Amino acid sequence: MRGLTGRGVLLTGGASGIGRATAVRLAQQGCRVGILDIDEAGAAATVAACPNGAWYAATDITDRAAVETAVARFEAEVAPVDLLANVAGWERFSNFLDTDIALWDRIIGINLYGPMHLHHVVLPGMVRRGFGRVVNVASDAGRVGSSGEAVYSACKGGIIAFTKTMAREMARFGITLNVVCPGPTDTPLFDEFKSATQDGAKVGAAMARAVPLKRIGQPEDYPGTIAFLLSDDAAFITGQTLSVSGGLTMS
Numbered sequence: 001m002r003g004l005t006g007r008g009v010l011l012t013g014g015a016s017g018i019g020r021a022t023a024v025r026l027a028q029q030g031c032r033v034g035i036l037d038i039d040e041a042g043a044a045a046t047v048a049a050c051p052n053g054a055w056y057a058a059t060d061i062t063d064r065a066a067v068e069t070a071v072a073r074f075e076a077e078v079a080p081v082d083l084l085a086n087v088a089g090w091e092r093f094s095n096f097l098d099t100d101i102a103l104w105d106r107i108i109g110i111n112l113y114g115p116m117h118l119h120h121v122v123l124p125g126m127v128r129r130g131f132g133r134v135v136n137v138a139s140d141a142g143r144v145g146s147s148g149e150a151v152y153s154a155c156k157g158g159i160i161a162f163t164k165t166m167a168r169e170m171a172r173f174g175i176t177l178n179v180v181c182p183g184p185t186d187t188p189l190f191d192e193f194k195s196a197t198q199d200g201a202k203v204g205a206a207m208a209r210a211v212p213l214k215r216i217g218q219p220e221d222y223p224g225t226i227a228f229l230l231s232d233d234a235a236f237i238t239g240q241t242l243s244v245s246g247g248l249t250m251s
């Protein structure tokens with residue numbers, strides 16, 4: 001893909017699942033990869049899997065001061081953030097009426113405030129430099145809803161609307177922003193979903209049957225799309241939401 005080699009890319013959630021697969025792909029494409037994640041061991045494994053390594057800072061994306069420090073360090077030690085991929089996410093499955101406000105705060109903190117902190121801290125530099133590309137990983141839950149995921153769905157739908165608005169505000173500065181929506185995917189997050197439901201294995205198999213392509217996603221199903229949207233081949237695409245979910249959601 002054009003325009004990735006040598007670019008500084010900051011990626012949240014790179015210690016596991018979709019984020020790890022994406023970090024490795026971007027490193028293979030010649031990006032200078034920085035990972036922000038709370039899972040130090042997982043991040044170390046990702047760094048080891050990246051050709052020429054990667055940069056990592058233990059960072060809780062809900063902590064604004066920590067995000068500011070990590071971004072400043074990456075830009076001082078590695079490269080300006082040309083590309084930003086907000087992949088980190090978290091969920092605890094429960095019917096809405098069984099949830100409490102502490103759980104809402106945690107889900108909203110990670111899935112909505114976290115990406116908003118990253119935009120607020122990183123985008124001023126992109127504006128100054130007149131270039132930037134952002135990919136936000138949301139979820140099909142944010143497009144069509146998902147039982148047991150009311151607050152998470154609200155966050156992911158919020159990220160879709162936020163991205164469209166930011167794409168409008170940022171277009172004149174040469175910055176594009178797009179959303180990738182995974183469907184059910186074989187990662188620790190999906191394991192948590194299966195363990196939260198009675199007979200999780202059966203539910204997982206039923207979900208796979210509901211996907212037109214007859215399987216759930218693998219982490220490796222996403223990096224190509226994310227890398228494309230971060231590349232110059234996608235220079236004329238902004239404010240778009242793309243489901244990568246085996247046809248589960250067609251909109």
Ligand SMILES: NC(=O)c1ccc[n+]([C@@H]2O[C@H](COP(=O)([O-])OP(=O)(O)OC[C@H]3O[C@@H](n4cnc5c(N)ncnc54)[C@H](O)[C@@H]3O)[C@@H](O)[C@H]2O)c1
Nearest residue numbers: 013015016017018037038060061088089139184185187189
């Ligand atoms: N797996 C699925 O079925 C699925 C479906 C739709 C959308 N998604 C989305 O895809 C993205 C990646 O999820 P995944 O399935 O790879 O999950 P995962 O659990 O494998 O990875 C999530 C990563 O986010 C990190 N993280 C969590 N909270 C953090 C915080 N406060 N600060 C920094 N890092 C934090 C975790 O440590 C982990 O490395 C998420 O945004 C998720 O909502 C996943």
